[in-house]
Amino acid sequence: MNALATIWTVLCKELRDISRDRRTLALTLLLGPLLFPAIILGMGMLAEKKARTQIEKELEVPTIGAERAPNLVSFLRTQGIRVVDAPEDLEQAIRDQRVEVGLEIGEEFAEAWHAGRPALVEVLVDRSQRNNDIPVGRVRGALEAYSSQVGALRLLARGVDPSVVQAVSPATRDVATDEARRGMLLSMILPYFLLITAFLGGAALVLDATAGERERQSLEPLLATPAGRGAIVSGKIAAACLLGLVSLLLSLLAIKLSAQMATGVARQMDVSALSIAKMLFVLLPMLLIGTSLLTLLAASAKSLKEAQSHMSWLMLLPMIPTLVLMVNPVKIQSWQFAVPFLAQNQMLLRVIRSEPVSASEWGIYLGCSLGLALLLWVGAVLRYRQEKLAIST
Amino acid sequence: MIIAQDLHKQFKTRTGTVKAVSGVGFQAHDGQITGLLGPNGAGKTTTLRMLYTLMQPDSGHIEVDGIDPARDPMAVRRALGVLPDARGVYKRLTARENIAYFARLHGLSAQRTAERIAALSDALDMGEILDRQTEGFSQGQRTKTAIARALVHDPRNVILDEPTNGLDVMTTRAMRQFLFGLRDQGRCVIFSSHIMQEVAALCDRIVIIAKGQVVAAGTADELRAQTGQSSLEEAFVKVIGSEEGLEA
Numbered sequence: 167m168n169a170l171a172t173i174w175t176v177l178c179k180e181l182r183d184i185s186r187d188r189r190t191l192a193l194t195l196l197l198g199p200l201l202f203p204a205i206i207l208g209m210g211m212l213a214e215k216k217a218r219t220q221i222e223k224e225l226e227v228p229t230i231g232a233e234r235a236p237n238l239v240s241f242l243r244t245q246g247i248r249v250v251d252a253p254e255d256l257e258q259a260i261r262d263q264r265v266e267v268g269l270e271i272g273e274e275f276a277e278a279w280h281a282g283r284p285a286l287v288e289v290l291v292d293r294s295q296r297n298n299d300i301p302v303g304r305v306r307g308a309l310e311a312y313s314s315q316v317g318a319l320r321l322l323a324r325g326v327d328p329s330v331v332q333a334v335s336p337a338t339r340d341v342a343t344d345e346a347r348r349g350m351l352l353s354m355i356l357p358y359f360l361l362i363t364a365f366l367g368g369a370a371l372v373l374d375a376t377a378g379e380r381e382r383q384s385l386e387p388l389l390a391t392p393a394g395r396g397a398i399v400s401g402k403i404a405a406a407c408l409l410g411l412v413s414l415l416l417s418l419l420a421i422k423l424s425a426q427m428a429t430g431v432a433r434q435m436d437v438s439a440l441s442i443a444k445m446l447f448v449l450l451p452m453l454l455i456g457t458s459l460l461t462l463l464a465a466s467a468k469s470l471k472e473a474q475s476h477m478s479w480l481m482l483l484p485m486i487p488t489l490v491l492m493v494n495p496v497k498i499q500s501w502q503f504a505v506p507f508l509a510q511n512q513m514l515l516r517v518i519r520s521e522p523v524s525a526s527e528w529g530i531y532l533g534c535s536l537g538l539a540l541l542l543w544v545g546a547v548l549r550y551r552q553e554k555l556a557i558s559t
Numbered sequence: 560m561i562i563a564q565d566l567h568k569q570f571k572t573r574t575g576t577v578k579a580v581s582g583v584g585f586q587a588h589d590g591q592i593t594g595l596l597g598p599n600g601a602g603k604t605t606t607l608r609m610l611y612t613l614m615q616p617d618s619g620h621i622e623v624d625g626i627d628p629a630r631d632p633m634a635v636r637r638a639l640g641v642l643p644d645a646r647g648v649y650k651r652l653t654a655r656e657n658i659a660y661f662a663r664l665h666g667l668s669a670q671r672t673a674e675r676i677a678a679l680s681d682a683l684d685m686g687e688i689l690d691r692q693t694e695g696f697s698q699g700q701r702t703k704t705a706i707a708r709a710l711v712h713d714p715r716n717v718i719l720d721e722p723t724n725g726l727d728v729m730t731t732r733a734m735r736q737f738l739f740g741l742r743d744q745g746r747c748v749i750f751s752s753h754i755m756q757e758v759a760a761l762c763d764r765i766v767i768i769a770k771g772q773v774v775a776a777g778t779a780d781e782l783r784a785q786t787g788q789s790s791l792e793e794a795f796v797k798v799i800g801s802e803e804g805l806e807a
Contacts, residue, residue, distance in 0.1 A: 171663075171666070172664060175660070175663040175664055176664075179649075179652075179656075179660050182652065182656070183649055183651050183652060186651035186652070186692070187651060379647075382647040382650070383645035383646065383647030384645070384647035384648060384649060385645070385647075386613065386643040386644070386645040387641065387642075387643050387645065387646065387647075387661075387705065387708065387709065388661075388664075389613060390611050390612070390613060390636060390639070390641040390643060391636060391661055391664040391665060392633045392636040392637045392664070392665060392666075393664040393665075394633075553613070553614050553615065556613050557608075557613075
């Protein structure tokens with residue numbers, strides 16, 4: 167019997183076997199497609215909602231010495247900022263996050279004001295809290311507006327056109343910081359989840375078909391048939407890859423749909439059919455690497471439990487380049503396309519941002535990742551040829 | 560016809576080297592049931608594993624229908640039907656699918672597979688369980704499925720490792736009839752057991768193994784004559800030096 171026929175037979179059997187295990191199959195196939203839209207849409211909605219409420223809601227700002235600047239207080243009022251009395255220890259209250267932002271109007275405010283000198287108003291803020299970016303921005307913006315308004319009036323009173331002191335007119339909207347953050351998060355999280363889906367998409371089947379088969383004592387009779395061991399293990403890997411591929415395809419379609427429904431940054435992702443096909447192509451070697459590695463590990467494990475315990479560190483592996491890039495953002499260089507996980511990460515980012523990938527980069531990427539996949543596959547085949555493997559007791 | 564000559568096999572474990580088999584040799588002829596009898600841990604399973612090519616002997620020689628498994632293991636596997644000690648079936652597949660899977664791995668055509676499954680199902684009385692998923696099968700039903708799976712390619716030589724282990728009396732009796740049937744078809748049947756009564760009831764020739772070596776071999780009559788004992792039971796006790804394996 168030739169190897170291809172054996173591979174096909176094993177493939178069909180493994181897929182039929184897992185198709186009867188509805189729950190495992192559903193988890194394998196649907197987890198990704200449900201998770202991605204939740205992340206993309208959910209995160210977007212959350213960020214937007216937060217931004218909107220923080221921008222539109224009336225902001226209460228505890229202020230020390232409010233009575234020294236009644237005009238400022240009433241101006242702030244028109245900007246949706248209500249000045250309230252400061253608690254006993256305002257600084258501590260900010261540190262405890264009971265107050266997002268506070269103001270302190272200097273004691274010499276009135277004096278400086280009347281003398282036409284810059285009057286001191288301090289914004290009290292805890293910079294280590296990211297949560298208060300928007301309220302702080304609002305307070306600062308209002309103060310600057312008040313300052314330039316009054317400044318302009320003073321110039322007019324002296325017969326000078328106020329616009330001469332304003333060489334440039336910068337305008338920033340606070341929402342921008344939030345959008346950028348969301349975009350960053352997406353670009354970090356999306357490749358990671360895609361990588362995980364590809365890397366461990368076939369895991370349930372692999373574990374069941376290797377360590378599980380050994381534990382249930384059906385491996386010994388299987389290896390006593392004239393079917394080649396290389397073909398048997400290849401059939402199992404092929405079945406797992408096929409399952410992983412379907413799960414990946416569903417995930418990518420889910421991303422496409424949710425990106426089209428989403429607002430903001432997610433909308434800017436390139437999810438055309440071509441780009442989806444590219445992403446799938448980028449992830450294919452990862453699928454092969456993941457299933458082969460898992461087959462190798464699971465075949466070496468003494469029990470299904472031991473094999474499953476590998477999953478915890480395997481799930482962290484694809485995260486490493488993401489973390490490294492987060493801490494130390496580097497320029498994309500060609501060697502990076504040779505490093506597993508990092509390469510996929512960079513490729514995916516490029517595709518998502520619809521940046522071009524050069525032929526040589528494709529070459530390095532495919533050569534290295536397929537080479538690694540081949541190496542792991544050979545390892546799994548050799549593992550299956552060992553005498554010890556078949557002995558389940 | 561299966562010939563084993565002076566087989567040796569040792570394993571390295573953490574506590575040292577274990578000599579599982581040290582000098583097992585016998586001949587199993589076509590049209591006969593050859594029983595390997597010995598207490599647990601005597602080396603029966605290891606011997607059988609070497610016969611069905613799962614392990615390579617450290618030294619010694621094996622021939623299955625004149626083929627050396629060291630040279631052509633695939634041909635030997637094709638000539639053998641094996642019920643190993645481990646006889647797990649795929650729980651989510653039906654008995655028929657389990658058997659058909661192995662038939663396809665042996666390269667049988669769909670039509671031939673259907674014929675063989677029908678024949679084996681008749682012989683093993685599997686009609687009712689054939690299209691049920693094997694999850695929840697009794698020990699006997701699982702063993703039947705495993706035997707049908709092992710014999711689906713109609714092999715001339717059959718190796719069964721403790722086939723009656725864990726079966727009830729009725730199933731054991733049916734199994735015996737099935738094995739007699741295989742013998743009468745002219746096949747070479749090797750069968751291992753640690754239960755003397757089982758071997759006495761079934762086997763044409765008995766090979767007694769203890770501590771990795773053959774301690775006696777022959778028909779029941781020859782064994783009695785060799786040991787000078789009137790009953791097979793006494794003969795067995797005498798050659799292995801203990802009463803292990805007398806209790807079923």
